[in-house]
Amino acid sequence: MIITDYLNIDDLLTEEHKLIRTSIKNWVNKEVKPIIDEANQKHEAIHSLTKQMGELGALGSFIPEKFGGAGLDQIAYGIIMQELERGDTSIRSTASVQSSLVMYPIFEFGSEEQKIKFLPKLAKGELIGSFGLTEPNHGSDPGAMETKFIDKGDYYLLNGAKMWITNAPICDLAIVWAKNEHGKVKGLIVERGMQGFTTPETHKKWSLRASSTGELVFDNVKIPKENLLPNISGLKGPMMCLNSARYGIAWGVLGAGFDCFNTAVQYSLERKQFNRPIASFQLTQKKLSEMLTDLTSAQLMALRVGQLKEEGKVTPSQISMVKRNNVNIALKVARESRQILGAMGISGDFPIMRHMMNLESVITYEGTHDIHLLITGFDITGIASFK
Ligand SMILES: Cc1cc2nc3c(=O)[nH]c(=O)nc-3n(C[C@H](O)[C@H](O)[C@H](O)COP(=O)(O)OP(=O)(O)OC[C@H]3O[C@@H](n4cnc5c(N)ncnc54)[C@H](O)[C@@H]3O)c2cc1C
Numbered sequence: 001m002i003i004t005d006y007l008n009i010d011d012l013l014t015e016e017h018k019l020i021r022t023s024i025k026n027w028v029n030k031e032v033k034p035i036i037d038e039a040n041q042k043h044e045a046i047h048s049l050t051k052q053m054g055e056l057g058a059l060g061s062f063i064p065e066k067f068g069g070a071g072l073d074q075i076a077y078g079i080i081m082q083e084l085e086r087g088d089t090s091i092r093s094t095a096s097v098q099s100s101l102v103m104y105p106i107f108e109f110g111s112e113e114q115k116i117k118f119l120p121k122l123a124k125g126e127l128i129g130s131f132g133l134t135e136p137n138h139g140s141d142p143g144a145m146e147t148k149f150i151d152k153g154d155y156y157l158l159n160g161a162k163m164w165i166t167n168a169p170i171c172d173l174a175i176v177w178a179k180n181e182h183g184k185v186k187g188l189i190v191e192r193g194m195q196g197f198t199t200p201e202t203h204k205k206w207s208l209r210a211s212s213t214g215e216l217v218f219d220n221v222k223i224p225k226e227n228l229l230p231n232i233s234g235l236k237g238p239m240m241c242l243n244s245a246r247y248g249i250a251w252g253v254l255g256a257g258f259d260c261f262n263t264a265v266q267y268s269l270e271r272k273q274f275n276r277p278i279a280s281f282q283l284t285q286k287k288l289s290e291m292l293t294d295l296t297s298a299q300l301m302a303l304r305v306g307q308l309k310e311e312g313k314v315t316p317s318q319i320s321m322v323k324r325n326n327v328n329i330a331l332k333v334a335r336e337s338r339q340i341l342g343a344m345g346i347s348g349d350f351p352i353m354r355h356m357m358n359l360e361s362v363i364t365y366e367g368t369h370d371i372h373l374l375i376t377g378f379d380i381t382g383i384a385s386f387k
Pocket residue numbers: 097130131132133134138139140141163164165166167207208213361364365366367368369370371374385386
């Protein structure tokens with residue numbers, strides 16, 4: 001018995017949404033699930049699947065077809081993220097970064113030439129992008145970033161470093177947020193092969209082990225002037241990208257959460273202690289009931305925020321609320337599910353511990369659990385507690 005839709009939310013989706021869900025789900029079952037445990041155990045990134053995600057339309061699904069995207073709506077984007085993360089957060093992270101943090105800024109803030117040059121190849125997964133905002137000394141306060149560039153007449157000279165960057169070691173290009181000599185944050189497209197640009201890998205992670213994470217280091221990198229994103233200035237640029245990615249995360253974690261929940265339901269029906277299935281104990285039923293209630297409320301929030309986003313009415317604070325809430329619920333569900341499986345909960349034969357470790361990153365990246373709470377606090381009171 002697999003439960004994924006307790007309140008018949010399917011009735012609120014279109015036939016196209018359901019078809020997309022089935023096609024991504026089938027692909028995840030065929031290509032991701034058989035290899036994902038070993039990739040995590042061995043700490044090996046599985047970027048070889050990126051081109052297949054491109055073929056499925058999972059990269060830049062909301063980018064217009066004219067630029068190689070699938071031209072789908074925001075709900076479809078959410079559904080794609082949900083089904084990918086049912087497989088593993090690493091796969092979803094690659095699709096999130098490529099779609100919301102690389103293709104979106106090029107589409108939204110880029111020149112026509114930049115769109116034509118990069119978007120179709122990014123959509124096909126022929127190019128892999130990364131997004132550099134976080135720095136060694138600045139995570140929650142990106143406005144204090146130290147990475148900077150100066151205008152040298154024919155080119156810009158970029159210096160600094162970004163840290164904890166998804167896909168940095170394998171990226172062909174990076175969207176890098178840096179300050180100009182006037183202290184204004186701007187976006188630059190930094191391409192692999194530019195002299196002085198290196199991307200050392202971050203090792204020894206206990207989370208997102210099937211994803212490649214690293215640094216972006218700029219040592220006097222000459223950036224051609226045509227690689228500046230012309231149509232954005234200030235922190236608003238990266239924040240708009242993060243809004244798009246955070247929205248996708250709110251859906252994505254539902255996939256991980258339901259995978260844990262359904263594993264726990266199945267196990268509790270089969271596992272017997274005291275001559276009875278552990279599912280028969282009230283404490284197990286309490287856990288399962290609370291998990292399903294929480295996951296269902298998270299589904300409804302994701303859908304509603306998706307509708308608002310599609311209508312162009314969503315606020316960044318609403319996205320903060322749903323990202324924080326849904327990641328928190330998925331992580332709680334993962335922890336409770338792990339307990340239901342007892343010792344088996346830590347085994348790679350089940351997906352729970354892997355999802356749980358992944359979600360420990362998701363609760364921190366794209367704005368931490370606490371920072372999102374403070375954003376809601378600001379929205380309620382009008383008083384910024386963290387600026
Ligand atoms: C696997 C992984 C992938 C990532 N991928 C990317 C990527 O692709 N691109 C990118 O740019 N970044 C990426 N990040 C970085 C991520 O976005 C940052 O880790 C995150 O923004 C938090 O920054 P920090 O780790 O420096 O924590 P800090 O900002 O140092 O925060 C540490 C703690 O202090 C708390 N805190 C900070 N300020 C306040 C305050 N004012 N009030 C209360 N509490 C506060 C935080 O909530 C947190 O609990 C990734 C991180 C991980 C783990």
